[in-house]
């Protein structure tokens with residue numbers, strides 16, 4: 095069998111290696127359009143912090159890793175897929191034929207529709223090339239403005255702050271990480287960042303960016319709250335969008351991403367998708383969603399590759415699990431953290447000590463959670479949600495005291511007999 099993979103990020107690489115294990119003699123071609131060895135975007139913050147060099151971001155360290163596995167690497171952009179004749183057309187004029195195809199083309203940053211967004215000194219933080227530009231400008235004491243305080247935005251914020259820049263973050267939502275954190279938790283993260291010296295504006299938009307007359311800080315950023323900031327670098331972290339445009343007329347059905355079934359097969363037999371580009375079943379609701387995080391990309395890639403190689407593997411559905419370290423404050427959210435219709439919730443808020451735990455239930459099953467400053471519960475919460483474990487009388491105890499989550503887990507999974515709370 096001749097396998098072709100479009101996209102050489104974590105999903106593409108894991109799929110290629112899984113295919114090689116299952117099919118020692120098949121042809122495997124891995125196509126990526128960035129002029130870099132396959133690397134992990136997740137490692138970029140560590141590069142910005144200075145913990146690693148560029149080579150530390152590479153997904154596989156051995157110089158001959160792919161050659162030894164007989165995986166052919168092509169640097170080119172797939173421009174069109176002809177699924178009837180099983181061909182991929184590349185931007186270098188060449189065509190690659192496939193027996194089975196995996197699309198793992200990931201996503202790319204959205205460029206917000208703001209006047210001045212294309213001025214020099216404004217970058218997303220998505221690729222190794224972006225990070226090279228950022229490192230030139232984000233020197234100690236430099237004035238930097240970051241648009242967006244979502245999950246990726248907060249990861250970048252942490253890296254920028256560690257470079258000693260004078261940082262301002264502008265988020266249009268009413269709290270930080272609004273698509274991952276409850277209002278209470280997002281508000282506490284903001285307070286924490288401000289305490290650590292980062293200026294944060296929430297419920298605020300960047301309205302326009304223009305040239306300033308300051309040679310060191312050549313960008314003037316105008317905000318919807320009436321303020322203007324003069325800075326040397328603007329980072330745009332305002333969300334991402336799956337790379338699906340090249341699939342136009344291919345027959346592969348797309349919506350917000352590429353629609354796949356639980357085997358990661360698309361609407362076209364023999365064509366699969368995995369990672370940030372895939373719109374796959376969500377664990378709890380069964381709705382098809384893009385869940386753009388790396389563990390998800392890795393799981394989906396493995397499942398897709400196994401099926402491509404003729405084995406049986408099915409996804410139980412992607413579950414949102416986000417763990418974030420914002421300037422030393424660990425926060426996490428899981429599954430249906432925002433609650434479900436007819437559900438109940440328990441909340442513990444200790445604002446002074448930056449501790450917070452919010453549990454969401456449907457009947458006696460934990461369906462989601464948000465936590466702050468409490469790291470010891472992460473595995474337990476994940477286990478309860480993914481296992482859909484019936485909490486029985488422990489649900490009422492958790493409604494009174496959510497911190498007893500570990501007791502509940504042990505009692506319901508290992509039969510440990512804990513004394514009832516008063």
Ligand SMILES: Cc1cc2nc3c(=O)[nH]c(=O)nc-3n(C[C@H](O)[C@H](O)[C@H](O)COP(=O)(O)OP(=O)(O)OC[C@H]3O[C@@H](n4cnc5c(N)ncnc54)[C@H](O)[C@@H]3O)c2cc1C
Nearest residue numbers: 101103104105126127135171172199200369370386387388
């Ligand atoms: C700064 C940063 C920090 C992050 N931190 C975390 C984290 O802590 N935890 C976490 O879970 N996730 C994190 N992520 C997200 C994570 O990196 C992504 O979920 C992951 O990279 C998805 O892998 P992928 O293989 O699907 O896509 P990608 O890694 O985006 O790889 C896709 C590749 O395909 C290429 N491509 C696209 N179109 C074509 C085409 N037509 N032809 C050829 N090649 C193409 C792309 O250029 C890219 O190289 C972070 C992302 C960033 C930017």
